[in-house]
Amino acid sequence: MDDLTEMYNELIMEHSMNSYNKKKLDKPDFSELGHNPNCGDEITLELKVNNNIIEDMAFSGHGCAISQASTSIMIDTLRGKTIEEAKEIIDTFIKMIKREITDENELKKLEDAIAFKNVSNMPARVKCALLAWHTLEDMIEKNSDGTGKINCCH
Amino acid sequence: MLEIKKDFPILENRKISYLDSGATTQKPLKVINAIEEYYKKYNANPHRGAYSLSIEATEAYENTRTKIAEFINAQNREEIIFSKNATESLNLLAYSYGLDNLKKDDEIVISIMEHHSNLVSWQKVAKKTESKLKYMYINENYEIPDEEIENKITDKTKIVGITHVSNVLGTINNIEKIIKCAHKHGAVVIVDASQSIPHMKIDVQKLDADFLVFSGHKMLAPLGIGVLYGKKQLLNNMTPFLMGGDMIEYVYEQDTTFAPLPNKFEAGTQNVEGVIGLGAAIDYLQNLGYDKIHEIENEVLTYARQELSKLDYLTLYLTKNEKNHSGVISFNINGVHPHDVASILDSEGVCVRSGNHCAQPLMRSLGIDSTCRASFYIYNTKEDVDNLVKGLNKAYNMFKKYIG
Numbered sequence: 050m051d052d053l054t055e056m057y058n059e060l061i062m063e064h065s066m067n068s069y070n071k072k073k074l075d076k077p078d079f080s081e082l083g084h085n086p087n088c089g090d091e092i093t094l095e096l097k098v099n100n101n102i103i104e105d106m107a108f109s110g111h112g113c114a115i116s117q118a119s120t121s122i123m124i125d126t127l128r129g130k131t132i133e134e135a136k137e138i139i140d141t142f143i144k145m146i147k148r149e150i151t152d153e154n155e156l157k158k159l160e161d162a163i164a165f166k167n168v169s170n171m172p173a174r175v176k177c178a179l180l181a182w183h184t185l186e187d188m189i190e191k192n193s194d195g196t197g198k199i200n201c202c203h
Numbered sequence: 204m205l206e207i208k209k210d211f212p213i214l215e216n217r218k219i220s221y222l223d224s225g226a227t228t229q230k231p232l233k234v235i236n237a238i239e240e241y242y243k244k245y246n247a248n249p250h251r252g253a254y255s256l257s258i259e260a261t262e263a264y265e266n267t268r269t270k271i272a273e274f275i276n277a278q279n280r281e282e283i284i285f286s287k288n289a290t291e292s293l294n295l296l297a298y299s300y301g302l303d304n305l306k307k308d309d310e311i312v313i314s315i316m317e318h319h320s321n322l323v324s325w326q327k328v329a330k331k332t333e334s335k336l337k338y339m340y341i342n343e344n345y346e347i348p349d350e351e352i353e354n355k356i357t358d359k360t361k362i363v364g365i366t367h368v369s370n371v372l373g374t375i376n377n378i379e380k381i382i383k384c385a386h387k388h389g390a391v392v393i394v395d396a397s398q399s400i401p402h403m404k405i406d407v408q409k410l411d412a413d414f415l416v417f418s419g420h421k422m423l424a425p426l427g428i429g430v431l432y433g434k435k436q437l438l439n440n441m442t443p444f445l446m447g448g449d450m451i452e453y454v455y456e457q458d459t460t461f462a463p464l465p466n467k468f469e470a471g472t473q474n475v476e477g478v479i480g481l482g483a484a485i486d487y488l489q490n491l492g493y494d495k496i497h498e499i500e501n502e503v504l505t506y507a508r509q510e511l512s513k514l515d516y517l518t519l520y521l522t523k524n525e526k527n528h529s530g531v532i533s534f535n536i537n538g539v540h541p542h543d544v545a546s547i548l549d550s551e552g553v554c555v556r557s558g559n560h561c562a563q564p565l566m567r568s569l570g571i572d573s574t575c576r577a578s579f580y581i582y583n584t585k586e587d588v589d590n591l592v593k594g595l596n597k598a599y600n601m602f603k604k605y606i607g
Contacts, residue, residue, distance in 0.1 A: 053550045057543070057601055066538075066605035088542050088558050089572035111572060113540035114602075174546060 052167040056174075057114065060164055065118035070125065074107045079192055079199075083184025085176050090116045094184050101132050101198050108181065115174050119165055120181035126160045132189060132199050138162075139182050139189075145169065146178055207499070208582045210487075220553045220587035225370055225398060225531045225578030227420045230480075234423055237483035238476050248472055250449055264475050267482035268465065274485050275415070276406040277432055281464035284431040284438070285473055289397045290320040292416035292431035293364075295444040295468065296393055300414075301328035303442060305361055309334040312355050312390075313364040314347055315568050316372060319561040321364045321395050334361070340568065345372045345522045352377070352384050360390040367399035371560045371576065373531040374522050375399070382411055391437065397421055401580065402500060402529050404493045407432055419477060423484035428477025431468070438464055445470040491581070499581050500530070507532060507579065507588045514592070516599050520574060533560075533574040536599055538606035541575040544598045548575075551594035553587075 064070075077095035084091040090112030097105040106124040111117075123142075127135045142162055144150040148169045156163050168178040192199050208214050210231040214221065221229060241263065247254075249261035265280075272280040286292045301324075305311070311325050315338045329336040337360075339351045356363060363385040368375050378394055385392045391413040396405055401422040407415050414437070419428040433441075443450055443461055447470035452460040461467045488496065511519060511534060520533040536544050545557035556576045559566045566572060577591055 053546060057547075062602070062605045066602075089563075089566070090542075091572075111540075113542035115543070117540075171546065173549075174542075177542065 052170045056165075056167050056171070058164065060122075060161060061114065061118040064121040065114035068108075068117065068121035070107055070121045071109060071117075072107045073109060074105055077107075079188055081184050081188035081191075083180050083187070085112075085116070085180055088113065088177070090177065090180055092116070092120055092181060092184065094120070094181065094188060096185075096188060098132070098199050103127050103130055103132070103135055106185075112180065113174075113177050115165075115168065115177040116180045119162075119178045122161050122164065123181050123185065126162050127185075132193075135185070136189060139186050142182050143179060143186075146175055207491075208584070211582050214582055218552055220583075220590040222577040222579065222583065222587060222591060223554045223556050224401070224580035224583075225421070225576060226556055227426065228401065228423050228580055229582065230425065231423055231484075231487050233487050234425065234480050234483045238425060238480045241476055241479045246475070249475055250466075260475055263482075264473065264478050267478045270482050270485055271430060274405075274489070275400075275432060276408050278408060279435050282432055282435050282438065284433065284465050284468040285478055286416075286429040286431050286468075287427055287474070288418040288420070288429035289395060289416045290418075290429075292429050293320050293324050293393070293395070295431055296414055296416075296433075297324035297328050299441040299444045299468075300391075300437070301325065301362060302331060305329075305332040305334040307333040308359065309361045310337055310357070310359040311335070311362045311364065312337045312339060312360050312385075314339045314366065314376065315341060316347075316369040316374065316376075316562065316565045317364060317366055318370055318395065318397070319563070321366060321393070322564065325362075325364060335359075338564075339365075341372075341374070344524065345369075345374050345520060346524070346527060347374075347376055349377070349380065352381055356381070356384045356388055356390065358388050360385065360388050363390050363392045364395070365392065366395040366397075367405075368402070368529050368531075369562075369565075370398050370531060371533050371562050371565055371574065372520055372522065373398075373528045373533075375527045375529050378410060378412070386411065398530060401488075402496065413437055419481040419484065423487055424481035425477050428474050428481050430481075435464065438468070443467050443470070447471045449473075496581055500579060500583075503579055503583050503585060503588060504528070504530070504532075506585050507577065507591070510588055510592050511595075514595060514599075516603075517595065520569065530580075531576055531578040533576045535571070535574055536595065536602065539598065539602045541573045543602070544575050544595070547598040547601065548591070548594040551590060551597060553590050553594045555591070 074095040079096040081094050092108050092110035095107045108120045165178045211229045213229050245259040247257040247260040249264045268283045269280045271283045339347050339355045342348050382392045393414040394412045396417040400417045415432040420426045450470040518535045541557035558573050
């Protein structure tokens with residue numbers, strides 16, 4: 050019960066209900082649809098990359114508060130990071146949710162996304178929290194060249 | 204009502220308001236004991252052994268078939284086929300009736316409120332046979348209007364698939380009218396009784412249903428056992444669905460003759476414990492009686508409709524015609540995703556389902572992605588409704604300042 054109240058805190062509520070990251074980017078380099086057919090959550094992530102650095106990201110679509118907030122906070126966390134850094138942070142986030150990483154120091158790199166730590170105690174909501182992160186992981190994977198750099202048009 | 208709750212050990216062990224009986228019901232001790240007794244006293248493979256233990260298992264299995272035939276007033280016990288669940292029964296019909304009997308430009312008519320199990324299977328048949336799949340849509344009162352039935356079912360219609368009660372809306376469909384209309388045009392009707400048989404008396408002869416399916420687990424029986432009823436003459440003319448042991452007569456190297464009904468449709472060793480459990484569930488329901496079931500449910504459901512209607516932040520997907528409503532209430536807190544609502548209700552010990560309820564075309568036609576669904580059964584009380592309302596108020600209060 051405490052997990053739940055902690056989960057729906059100010060930060061997560063603000064990001065889920067009124068996110069400034071919920072918009073369309075002007076000429077994004079990449080776009081990827083992520084969905085959880087079981088609950089009907091659907092998001093489209095857009096990504097702009099410059100010199101292997103995430104210049105901007107945005108999302109559209111619909112879903113529960115956890116999935117919407119997780120998407121928005123992910124965008125805040127990864128904006129300005131290199132693709133390599135982003136991949137590491139994604140990996141850490143997924144491992145936090147799966148309880149494979151619990152060390153607070155290691156989790157620091159997640160910045161605000163650490164707010165989702167308690168989702169690991171809510172098995173019914175794990176998929177909601179991971180949707181955006183898996184979608185971005187897929188997007189990077191699909192568009193990476195052999196050197197781990199993302200193939201970009203400019 | 205409290206004494207009914209006592210029949211269900213899980214409701215004694217867990218302090219919850221279980222409002223997801225539309226997904227699966229809890230099981231009374233009598234059902235649990237019947238299964239235990241089967242394994243302790245007379246477990247063997249039915250139809251196969253010449254020894255007395257196997258004969259006892261066969262008798263228990265076959266006696267339940269007779270019990271079900273009487274329960275739904277089938278004319279012959281061979282008209283009762285055991286399956287895994289309603290989904291498997293519907294697939295059996297799609298494969299063994301649909302694929303063999305439909306041809307190009309024939310039409311299959313179903314309603315927009317069908318569960319995926321009575322929908323996706325017909326898409327497959329329509330594609331394979333080049334027949335058409337048509338839908339009867341609902342009006343603003345969440346009911347299928349009479350004109351829709353009359354307009355959609357035509358001489359081209361060969362199969363009509365209809366759920367007796369919608370698992371999302373709780374609407375009781377006018378299957379009597381649908382069956383009459385279909386028969387007038389020479390079509391057969393498949394009734395999905397999964398959501399109705401736990402709540403109301405089913406009489407297949409009175410309905411004149413050609414086929415009727417249901418799952419045991421939504422009517423107090425264990426998971427993994429379902430029933431297909433079909434008129435004898437129709438079943439006799441159908442080819443088998445699954446091939447294997449016990450459904451054959453003579454097997455040669457290149458050819459096989461099949462067993463008569465009902466074995467023709469029961470390949471392989473069957474779920475005897477499920478059948479025994481289903482028999483015990485029917486005993487429990489008959490002992491209570493549908494009149495009493497209706498009385499208990501009506502009191503709680505009326506209270507639920509009344510209390511939920513008072514919450515102005517809630518949208519109810521519910522017919523105004525109380526007589527046409529059974530068992531389930533779908534709702535949304537405006538502006539809040541049902542998954543969040545379900546999590547918050549869970550924190551109050553209230554179990555509801557959230558999602559599309561295996562009815563995506565219905566959701567799309569309503570212009571929504573998902574709903575929360577509270578579904579009620581004989582063990583539910585007004586206190587469960589109060590807990591639901593309390594949980595909903597909590598959820599609304601958590602979200603209200605953020606709702607745009």
